[in-house]
Amino acid sequence: MTIKQLQKALKDQGLWENKDRTLKKADLQQKLQKWIKDNQVSTESSGNVIGSGQKAKKLEIMDHEIDAPAGLCTIGADKLIVSDLKSGNISMLTLTSNGLTVTASTIQIVYTCIPLIYNMVLKDNYVYFASSDLAKGGIFSIERNGEKLAENVTKLVSNGSDLKQAFGIAVYHDGLVLTDIQDKKIKLLSGMHRSNTLTDYAGVGKTGHRDGVEAEFQQPAGLCTEQGTIFVTDIAAGSVRMVISSSPLVKFLEFLNMFHKAIGVTLPNVSNEDSFEDRIAVLQKVYEFLIQCNERIRDFTGINKTLQGPEGACSAQSVSDLKMMIDSLQQVLDLVRKVKPTFEERLNIKSCLTLVVENLFAEMRQGNDMPLVLQFSQRFHSCTRELLKRVTKSSFVYFTGENSYYHRTDNSYVSFQEIPRMDLPVKKKLSADQMSKLRCWRSEFGQSVRQNTVRGLTTKDKPGTLPLTCYEKGDTAVKEIDVGNLDNCLQKDTRKSNESSQKIILSNKTLIYLKLNQKLVVAKLLEHLVELQEEVKCIMYHQANLLPLQFVSGMNTKVKSSGILGTIELEDVEVEDDTIILSVELYTSILPAKDAGDTISPEEMDEEEEELPKENQRKSKRDRHFRADPDFIYNC
CATH class of the missing domain: 2.120.10.30 (TolB, C-terminal domain)
Incomplete structure (x- = not known):
C-alpha cells in the first residue's frame, strides 16, 4: 500500500490523528497492523463473523x-x-x-x-x-x-x-x-x-x-x-x-476450408477456378478472422502478451506466416502484371507453398557446394527456367525427361535384369502363446513416444504418450440424491458436522509403536485419530532381523486404536528412505524387559523356574535366551 492508501485506511477506521501526517510509511503500516492484530483476537474469540485469515467463518x-x-x-x-x-x-x-x-x-x-x-x-x-x-x-x-x-x-x-x-x-x-x-x-x-x-x-x-x-x-x-x-x-x-x-468450431472449420481451397489443397476431383487475385482476397478474409478471434480473446481474458495457442487462438507465428504469405503473393502478382500480364493465367498458386528459394539455391549448387561467382551466374539462367516449369501449369509431366536437373553420374544406368531379386519370405503363423507374449512386451516396453517440436511445446497439452481421452477418469458409482427430502439432507449434514467437530487425539503422520504378534512394530499414521475411532490407517515398519534398532517400511493397513502403546517424536529418530532408526535409549524406554516377550534377565528366569512345574522347566530353559548386556536388550 502507498502512503495515501495507508492514510485513507486509518481514516476509514477512525484511527487518524493530525500528528500522523509526519509519520513515515513504516510507522503507518505498524499502526494499522497493530489495529488489525487487536481486532483479530476479538473476532477469533467470537467465531461468528468473517475474519481476514484463511479460514472462512460464519457471517x-x-x-x-x-x-x-x-x-x-x-x-x-x-x-x-x-x-x-x-x-x-x-x-x-x-x-x-x-x-x-x-x-x-x-x-x-x-x-x-x-x-x-x-x-x-x-x-x-x-x-x-x-x-x-x-x-x-x-x-x-x-x-x-x-x-x-x-x-x-x-x-x-x-x-x-x-x-x-x-x-x-x-x-x-x-x-x-x-x-x-x-x-x-x-x-x-x-x-x-x-x-x-x-x-x-x-x-x-x-x-x-x-x-x-x-x-x-x-x-x-x-x-x-x-x-x-x-x-x-x-x-x-x-x-x-x-x-x-459447436457453432464456433464449425465457423473456424469453414474458414480453414476457405484457406485450403485458396491455396489449392483440395481433393483430387475438386478444382478451384478462382483467379489469383480472388484467392488473395480469400486469404485476406481468413487473416482478418484470426485477428478478430485474437481481439475477442484479449477482451475476455485481459491478456496483453502475445497469444501462442493455449488461450484458444492460433499462435502468433501462424498469423504472422499467413500475413507474410498474403504480402508475398501480392508482390508476385504485381510483378507478373508488370512484366507479362498474360502469365497470370498460367501461374499456379499451389507451387508457392513449396520452398522456392531453397529449391533454387539447391539447384544452383548441384554438383558444386561452393560455386564461384562466375559459375553461379552461368547456371542462373538454366536453373531459373527449370524452376519456372514447376510453378506454372505446364501441359507435360515434369521430371520425366532426359534433361532433368537431377545430377547423374556417367555409370548411373543399370539394366533392369541386373537388379538383384529378393524372394518373398515364407509365411508363418504365430501361436496364441507367442501373440500373448508380444502383447505383454508391447504394453510394457513398446509404447511409442511422441516427438515434441517447438510449436508442440508451446501450443499443445503434454500429458504423456497417449491421447487425452485415455487419461480421463472412469465412470464413478452412481448414487442419486433425493433433493426433495429436506430432513434427510439436514440429518446427513448434521452428522458430517458432528464427525468433523470430534476431538483429534493423534494427528496425521504421527509415529506410534505397538505390539503385533508379540513383536514391537513402529507405524506412521495416514489420517487423524479422533475420539471413539476404533481403527486408524497407518504404514507399518517392522523390525529388521539382524538390526533390531532399524524398522523397515511394510504395507499399509489398519490397526486398532486400543493397541497403540505410545507415540515417538520425529526428532528422536533417523529416517533414511523407507527405514526408521531408533536410538538405544529410545528403544529401551519403549520396550521394558518384561514386555520384550522372549528376553528376560537371568535372575528373573531363576525365580520363575522355581514356580513352574517340573515337566515344563526343561522346555522353558530351551526356549529362553539370556541377555548378554544388561544395558541393552537385543531381540533376535
Whole structure:
C-alpha cells in the first residue's frame, strides 16, 4: 500500500490523528497492523463473523437467523439475496465492513412460502429462482424496485409438465438455462414474462455418461455459465460436465476450408477456378478472422502478451506466416502484371507453398557446394527456367525427361535384369502363446513416444504418450440424491458436522509403536485419530532381523486404536528412505524387559523356574535366551 492508501485506511477506521501526517510509511503500516492484530483476537474469540485469515467463518446477521441458507445472488458490492431452504423466505441483506470483519443487516424479507429454493440468479431487473418442490416448485421471478424487492412472486414454469423438477438456474445470453434433475436434461427458458418458452438444450433424458450431441446425465444439478459455455455438476456421478455450442468450431472449420481451397489443397476431383487475385482476397478474409478471434480473446481474458495457442487462438507465428504469405503473393502478382500480364493465367498458386528459394539455391549448387561467382551466374539462367516449369501449369509431366536437373553420374544406368531379386519370405503363423507374449512386451516396453517440436511445446497439452481421452477418469458409482427430502439432507449434514467437530487425539503422520504378534512394530499414521475411532490407517515398519534398532517400511493397513502403546517424536529418530532408526535409549524406554516377550534377565528366569512345574522347566530353559548386556536388550 502507498502512503495515501495507508492514510485513507486509518481514516476509514477512525484511527487518524493530525500528528500522523509526519509519520513515515513504516510507522503507518505498524499502526494499522497493530489495529488489525487487536481486532483479530476479538473476532477469533467470537467465531461468528468473517475474519481476514484463511479460514472462512460464519457471517453474523444482526436482525434474524436463516435456518438453512441455500440460494445466493449478489446485487452490487454490498447486498446479498439469500433463500431459506426450509421456510422459503427470501432475505435481502446489506453488508458492512470495518476493514477486517463483515456483518450483515436485513433490509427486507419476502415470504414466498415456496420450499426447496436451491438456486437464484439476478438478470436485468428481476431475481429468478428455481424450486425443487414437486407440488409448489418451478421457475419464479421477483421484480426489483430500486433498492427493494416486490412482495408478489410470479411463476413462469411449474414443475410436473415440460419441466419435471427444476434445480439449477443461470443466465445464458438473453434467457435462462436450467437443469431438470428428474428429466436429466439441460433446458433453455426464453421470452420471460411473455411467452415463457422452454426448450431442450442438452441431454436426451437417458441415464448414463455419454458425451456429444446425444449426451446423457445421471442427475444434473447446479450449473453456471461463462460466455457461451455451461458447466453442470452431475451430483449422482460426482462429475462436472461442460456444455458448449459447436457453432464456433464449425465457423473456424469453414474458414480453414476457405484457406485450403485458396491455396489449392483440395481433393483430387475438386478444382478451384478462382483467379489469383480472388484467392488473395480469400486469404485476406481468413487473416482478418484470426485477428478478430485474437481481439475477442484479449477482451475476455485481459491478456496483453502475445497469444501462442493455449488461450484458444492460433499462435502468433501462424498469423504472422499467413500475413507474410498474403504480402508475398501480392508482390508476385504485381510483378507478373508488370512484366507479362498474360502469365497470370498460367501461374499456379499451389507451387508457392513449396520452398522456392531453397529449391533454387539447391539447384544452383548441384554438383558444386561452393560455386564461384562466375559459375553461379552461368547456371542462373538454366536453373531459373527449370524452376519456372514447376510453378506454372505446364501441359507435360515434369521430371520425366532426359534433361532433368537431377545430377547423374556417367555409370548411373543399370539394366533392369541386373537388379538383384529378393524372394518373398515364407509365411508363418504365430501361436496364441507367442501373440500373448508380444502383447505383454508391447504394453510394457513398446509404447511409442511422441516427438515434441517447438510449436508442440508451446501450443499443445503434454500429458504423456497417449491421447487425452485415455487419461480421463472412469465412470464413478452412481448414487442419486433425493433433493426433495429436506430432513434427510439436514440429518446427513448434521452428522458430517458432528464427525468433523470430534476431538483429534493423534494427528496425521504421527509415529506410534505397538505390539503385533508379540513383536514391537513402529507405524506412521495416514489420517487423524479422533475420539471413539476404533481403527486408524497407518504404514507399518517392522523390525529388521539382524538390526533390531532399524524398522523397515511394510504395507499399509489398519490397526486398532486400543493397541497403540505410545507415540515417538520425529526428532528422536533417523529416517533414511523407507527405514526408521531408533536410538538405544529410545528403544529401551519403549520396550521394558518384561514386555520384550522372549528376553528376560537371568535372575528373573531363576525365580520363575522355581514356580513352574517340573515337566515344563526343561522346555522353558530351551526356549529362553539370556541377555548378554544388561544395558541393552537385543531381540533376535
